[in-house]
Amino acid sequence: MPRWSLLIHTRLIFASLIFLLSSQVTAAQKEIASTSNKDTIIIGVISSNPTKVFKRTQAFADYVASQLEHRGITSSRIAIAKDIDQMARWLKNGQVDIVSETTFAAHQLNQSANAKFLARRWKSGEAEYSTVFFTSNESGITHFDDLVGKVIAFEDRGSTSAFLIPASILLKRGYELYEVTSPRETPPKNKIGYFFSDEFSSAGGEANMMSWVYGNFVASAAFSNLDWQKEVPSQVKNKLNIYYQSQAIPRAITLVRADLPQELQTDIKEILLSAHQDKQGKRALDKYKDTKKFDSISPSIIQSIEWAGELKELIDSHLTH
Incomplete structure (x- = not known):
C-alpha cells in the first residue's frame, strides 16, 4: 500500500473511533438526562468537550460509587451539561447528585438550584487563587x-x-x-x-x-x-x-443537590475529605485534574463565595448594558 494511502486509511480509522466515542457519550448523556436511578451516583460537569471530561472524571466517579456500596450504590455516571442553566435544571430535577465548579458557578448553582456547598476542592493541586x-x-x-x-x-x-x-x-x-x-x-x-x-x-x-x-x-x-x-x-x-x-477565592467548590438524602450527603462528604489518604482514592484524585484533596467549607470560604456572587452581579449588569 502506498505511504499516502496508508496515511489516509489510518486517519479514517482514527476519525471513526472518535465518532464512535462521541456517539457513545451522546447516548449516555441522553440516558442521564431522562432518568435518575437510586443505585447510581451521578457526577455533573459543565463542559463543551465531553470526551475529555469523561476521561478526566470517570475514575473519580467510580471511586465515589465504590465507597457507597453500603447505601445500595452499584454504579456511577457522568452528566455533562452544555451550560450552567442546564446543570441547574438537572440538580433541581434530581438528575445530578454531585457537581464541582468554579466559585462563581457554585454561587449561581446555590442560588438558582438550591444546591448545597459540600467541600472545597484543591483543583490542580491548589486550594485557592487570586x-x-x-x-x-x-x-x-x-x-x-x-x-x-x-x-x-x-x-x-x-x-x-x-x-x-x-x-x-x-x-x-x-x-x-x-x-x-x-x-x-x-x-x-x-x-x-x-x-x-x-x-x-x-x-x-x-x-x-x-x-x-x-x-x-x-x-x-x-x-x-x-x-x-x-x-x-x-x-x-x-x-x-x-x-x-x-482577595483569594477557592479553586473549586463541590456541591450536592438539595434533596439528596442526608445520609448520602454525610457519606459523600466523608469520602471526599478522606480520599487523599486512601491509595485508591489518591489515584482517582490524581486523574481528576490533579486534585490534591478536598477540605471542609469554612466561614471564610462562605465569605469568599458570597463576595464572588456580588462581583458576578456587577459583571452581568455590565455585559447586558
Whole structure:
C-alpha cells in the first residue's frame, strides 16, 4: 500500500473511533438526562468537550460509587451539561447528585438550584487563587486611576481570575469599562479600555498578556497569582510590577443537590475529605485534574463565595448594558 494511502486509511480509522466515542457519550448523556436511578451516583460537569471530561472524571466517579456500596450504590455516571442553566435544571430535577465548579458557578448553582456547598476542592493541586493586576515598571501606573483612558488585557470571557474578578473589581470601584478591538485602540478618556487576548491572537494566554505589558503595548493585564508564579520568568518579573492583588477565592467548590438524602450527603462528604489518604482514592484524585484533596467549607470560604456572587452581579449588569 502506498505511504499516502496508508496515511489516509489510518486517519479514517482514527476519525471513526472518535465518532464512535462521541456517539457513545451522546447516548449516555441522553440516558442521564431522562432518568435518575437510586443505585447510581451521578457526577455533573459543565463542559463543551465531553470526551475529555469523561476521561478526566470517570475514575473519580467510580471511586465515589465504590465507597457507597453500603447505601445500595452499584454504579456511577457522568452528566455533562452544555451550560450552567442546564446543570441547574438537572440538580433541581434530581438528575445530578454531585457537581464541582468554579466559585462563581457554585454561587449561581446555590442560588438558582438550591444546591448545597459540600467541600472545597484543591483543583490542580491548589486550594485557592487570586487575581493580580500588573504593569511595566516604566508605565508609572500605581493605582486604578492611572488606567483611565488606557487599555488593560484580559484573557477570555469565561476566565474567573483573568476577566470576571478583575473587571468586576473595577466596576465595583466605580470605573467605566469600554471594550476595544485591539491593544492599539484608544478608549474614551473617562473609561478603561479592555480586550481579550485569546480573541485578538490565536496564541492568546498569559504569555501574550505578559509580553504586551512588558513591551508597553498595553498599560496593564490581570490574571491569577498562580499564573504569575508559574508562567512569568524571573527576568521578566524584574521588569513588571504588581500594583493590586484581590482577595483569594477557592479553586473549586463541590456541591450536592438539595434533596439528596442526608445520609448520602454525610457519606459523600466523608469520602471526599478522606480520599487523599486512601491509595485508591489518591489515584482517582490524581486523574481528576490533579486534585490534591478536598477540605471542609469554612466561614471564610462562605465569605469568599458570597463576595464572588456580588462581583458576578456587577459583571452581568455590565455585559447586558
